[in-house]
Amino acid sequence: MLTCKQFLQELNEFLDETLDPEARAELERHVNECPNCWVVYNTTEKTVKVFKGMEPQAVPEPIRARLMDAIERKCKARREQRGGSVEV
Ligand SMILES: [Zn+2]
Numbered sequence: 001m002l003t004c005k006q007f008l009q010e011l012n013e014f015l016d017e018t019l020d021p022e023a024r025a026e027l028e029r030h031v032n033e034c035p036n037c038w039v040v041y042n043t044t045e046k047t048v049k050v051f052k053g054m055e056p057q058a059v060p061e062p063i064r065a066r067l068m069d070a071i072e073r074k075c076k077a078r079r080e081q082r083g084g085s086v087e088v
Helices: 004-016 021-033 035-052 061-081
Strands: none
Touching: 004 021, 004 035, 021 035
């Protein structure tokens, strides 16, 4: 049985998916049984995913569309604040 300390030491490799399947299975078992490590694992995994999402081609289309929409609306609002003068 893995300890929390061991789990945290292996966490990076676990997320990198560089671990061999046996070690992965051990960590998976621990994370399913230990709420503390589950929270750490979950938070770290999300952070890693956000970082990976920063690559331009990795941004999913609906999110990009929403971003563009938000930017456009912001620009429009700013234009209207200036009294309707149209600037392109
Ligand atoms: Zn633990």
